Amino acid sequence: MKSAFVLMTLAALAGTSSLAIAQGTTDGILTVATIGEPPTLDAMQTPTDIVLTIDQHIFETLYTYDAEWKSVPLLAAGMPEMSEDGLTYRIPLREGVKFHDGSDFDAKDVVASLTRWMDVNSKGKQVADIVESLTEDGDHAVVIKLKSRYAPLLATLSQASIIIPSEKVADTLTEFVGTGPYALKERRPDQYTQLVRFDDYVSPEGEPSNYAGKRVAIAKEIRFVPVPDANTRVEGLISGQFDFADSLPVSAYERVEQSGNAKPVIYENTGWASLNMNMKEGLLVKKELRQAVQVALNPNDMMLAAFSDDRFFSVDGSIFPQGSFWHTEAGIERYGEGDPEAAAKLLEEGGYDGTPLRLMTSRQYEFHYKIGEVAKAYLEAAGFKVDLQVVDWATLTTRRADSKEWDIFITHSNFPGDPTTINTITDSYPGWYVSDAKAAAVAAYMDATTDEAKKTAWDGIQTVIYDDAPLYKVGNFNAVTGVAAGISDYTPTYWPHFWNVTPKK
Template sequence: MKSALVLMTLAALAGTSSLAIAQTTDGVLTVATIGEPPTLDAMQTPTDIVLTIDQHIFETLYTYDTEWRSVPLLAAAMPEISEDGLTYRIALREGIKFHDGSDLDAKDVTASLTRWMAVNSKGKQVAEVIESLSEDGANAVVVKLKSRYAPLLATFSQASIIMPSEKIADTLTDFIGTGPYALKERKPDQYTQLVRFDGYKSPEGEPSNYAGKREAIAKEIRFVPVPDANTRVEGLISGQFDFADSLPVSAYERVEASGNAKPVIYENTGWASLNMNMKEGLLTKKALRQAVQAALNPNDMMLAAFSDERFFSVDGSIFPKGSLWHTESGVARYGEGDPEAAAKLLEEAGYDGTPLRLMTSRQYEFHYKIGEVAKAYLEAAGFKVDMQVVDWATLTTRRADPKEWDIFITHSNFPGDPTTINTITDSYPGWYVSDEKAKVVATYMDAVSDADKQKAWEGIQAVIYDDAPLFKAGNFNAVTGVSTGVSGYTPTYWPHFWNVTPKK
């Protein structure tokens, strides 16, 4: 009987995923990031570096699976939606605790979402369509809308982090969430230290992007700001770092040959763009924004940034081929760069030689290289260009002031819902507001079927090209690196380290 029980147990384990039998360790994961996060308040500054760290501390009602669909995280299930599409009832998972030991309840959710709607750019957009937000008992919330809002769950899947209602303030001093790791210590420009939260209750299901089971296998994760990309490479190869983010593609072969680490590619990580200031300064004139579009050569910018066509593609569609949202609709002034057409637009707009302030950062080296090539093409078209190179924290602070810049370079992922693209949000730096945009976005919001949404998105992309709030440089694959002694790491847009086993 005892032998039979052992055999049955082994058979059961053989059919279980490696994650299910993974053991927690006393190991530490040291992660080299591209720099110091300006804050740990993702509602205030939902940049990649902040979201990468925060997702271990905080959780949202929903999150993204491998197809970038919104699926439950703190929510118990998909919402119950009324027939008219205006009322969402969201049940909460029970037994969830915050890092301070308190229990998650509906009051925490409504208080957190209220703050999110007050301070976050996407939250402010959602606030305009929300009639009311209320608790339905201790374990459910009800969202009533003024009008249909197709991307509601997508906006509940990113920076709308849930925290204890008692800890909510205009300026956060306590960073307490429900995630698998808790914040222990932050020393600016040295490290952000997270430790395993033993009271964590994981969602169920196989891991799928950010969805499914989350296990805090490492006892500690230490995020170390390393602004210089080559220093991240050297630290990874030497064993100083277990993971290094955003590596230059030129380091791929060296990391691969090191024996101590391996490079990791995440395909179609996102797209790089030059975002234009439509609120103040030179580029309030559409003709000048279109001149920027006409002047630039996306292939040369991406080749300078990524060196090898294995790591990028050039495509005027905002979403890549294979995506539900890929379309050539409206693509204009995108190709080889046309200095003559750009010069004509400059003349029509009465350009007076005022320097165009182009802001970029070397912490994302590809941003800087895109900027160098963009400067050359813009000058060839007749612009005077003042390229300002700052650290990423300074850039994200400065871009909030419309008096400080004309173009900034950034990158974004491909979201599950196209209307959650940052630029479409009226309050995102650049302040893209137009009557035409409002009309086509409204059409999308009323769409129900995927076919209707696709058609509506085609209209939005066409208006984006005409209004010219940005220039898409191209799609890119990201290169990161992980120590050969680390197991269980799966590449995602915002690298995450639950379910990852440190080296022995």
């Protein structure tokens, strides 16, 4: 995944999308340059960013994410009715919704789709482990009974758990039929994926907010064109070949801005960069040495080296960015401007013996490499000896699976809809973050049944993460995309979407 994850203000989201909706439908076409060819259109099987970007126009889920990345109804008619023990969820379903093949959406389709999702999707398999039963409750509701409380349930139902007609469910999908504002017309691999307006689409109500609210298929057609080369995407956008171009180099910002034919769009808080530490073997098994890494580093200098301009990054100790429901300052005391003296004291307390700290990074993500260079300088100033190992990304991902091979690796992640799905929280993720304190904090989260209780529990998890120091959050980074000058109502989202967007004349 792109990991992602931006939080636009409600005002901005509402203002631009409302303008688009007011303009009504057109016969225009939107041509979208993507970073490559989707390997499939089955988001259950392959929930990568490119698949989810296209799929969200065709398929819908029971819930989706609003501007705070909270789960809100999409095909569901409301939030679940929960039993007092938090183990039974009754989910009401919207009535009058149709699939692209003309069939009616009902509870049978939901049960069949979610059963397949729990069989084939990685997140779905996690849910399957705690689901006791999934049943229809009439035509317009389903009931999920759990073996134990599972707070991330709605978040996991907000992404790749696409609903398809029960008659189309198969191990391998051969027809891609959904309830979304656009239907698949033609897919020519390495050329384009063509979607056309679904005239019988029934939109959810409400002000547009991230992926929630009113959806109008203003453009008659959307063509997703795979363009793997970033510079080709830039040139095609400027020449007028594309109406939208995804994932542009930050170095192209001024050129697009000055072209007069297109405008750059900064998507804030696309993801976050981190230094992940090995808690299983080597130097950093000792908490004092991991905390010394935290205290030694200067996040602003690392992000400035990586992105050159503060338009493209922000520094924030909270794992989730400002504007997110999950943003909190809990536990971030050791996140600051770099304190070599305090770090040296922790090195002494941890009995550091001068063994080189093996820091792995890759130049395939150039910003990883630049972060690594600055981190090396700060760690050495604190008293560490540092062995900066620069390898290709495939080697890094292979080597990080072996706890004997490294002490720190640099990576980046998106901001998930539920905080407990962050990779590092998983015991088996490279770094092998296992602690009694983490287990207790995560258990408290899983037991929560309200947003307020989840938020309080997440404060506790972040506090434990900062104390245990399995990783060091460097900062948040922004992404650059571009739209044609004639399009004024595009609203940035993590997976770019094109309902409520008017084609240029």
